[in-house]
Amino acid sequence: xxxxxxxxxxxxxxxLGHVDIINRGLxxxxxxxxxxxxxxxxxxxxxxxxxxxxxxxxxxxxARITVKSYHGLTVDFCKxxxxxxxxxxxxxxxxxxxEKAIAHxxxxxSEKIETVFVLSDLKFGALSSSIIRDII
Numbered sequence: 001x002x003x004x005x006x007x008x009x010x011x012x013x014x015x016l017g018h019v020d021i022i023n024r025g026l027x028x029x030x031x032x033x034x035x036x037x038x039x040x041x042x043x044x045x046x047x048x049x050x051x052x053x054x055x056x057x058x059x060x061x062x063a064r065i066t067v068k069s070y071h072g073l074t075v076d077f078c079k080x081x082x083x084x085x086x087x088x089x090x091x092x093x094x095x096x097x098x099e100k101a102i103a104h105x106x107x108x109x110s111e112k113i114e115t116v117f118v119l120s121d122l123k124f125g126a127l128s129s130s131i132i133r134d135i136i
Contacts (some may be wrong), residue, residue: 002134003028005085006117008035008074012044012077017059017124021089024118026064034059036069040129045133064103086115091125 006024020114025032034055038048046054048069059065070077074086086106088099096117103115120127 002030003085004031004033004081004083005029005087006033006035006074006078006081007087008082010039010044010078010129011036011055012046012053012129014058015124015127015129015132017029017089017091017120017127020121020124021087021118022059022065025087025116026062029064029085029087031064031066031082032087034065034067035077035081036067037074037077038069038071040071045136046117050087075106075113077108078113082117084113084132086118088115089120090117091120091128095126106128109122 005025007025009018011018022032022034029071036048036051036055052067052069057069068081078086086103090096090099099115099117106113106115
């Protein structure tokens with residue numbers, strides 16, 4: 001059975017920190033689906049189509065990565081693409097507390113989907129999409 005993970009996020013924009021976590025996740029998973037969540041209530045700086053194209057271009061040479069957008073719960077998206085794992089990056093203790101709560105809730109919704117945390121590389125620890133948007 002293939003180990004398929006979803007790496008969810010808004011990727012507004014995709015950062016080097018995201019790219020690092022995804023590339024490192026390839027050593028653990030057979031396939032990673034980058035899931036671009038779309039929340040109608042959230043204001044994005046970049047249109048969904050543009051974010052999707054940037055991510056596809058970034059990983060165009062890696063056949064084990066696909067990019068898909070979705071609406072609704074990440075666990076439901078995981079089920080729809082037969083993913084047994086959610087891949088998440090952690091930069092600091094605040095990320096851990098936030099992600100832990102989400103992982104527990106996802107586990108309560110579906111016991112078959114496991115969240116796997118990867119610590120960010122130290123050089124990307126302070127990097128976030130919010131900071132990049134502020135700079136832009």
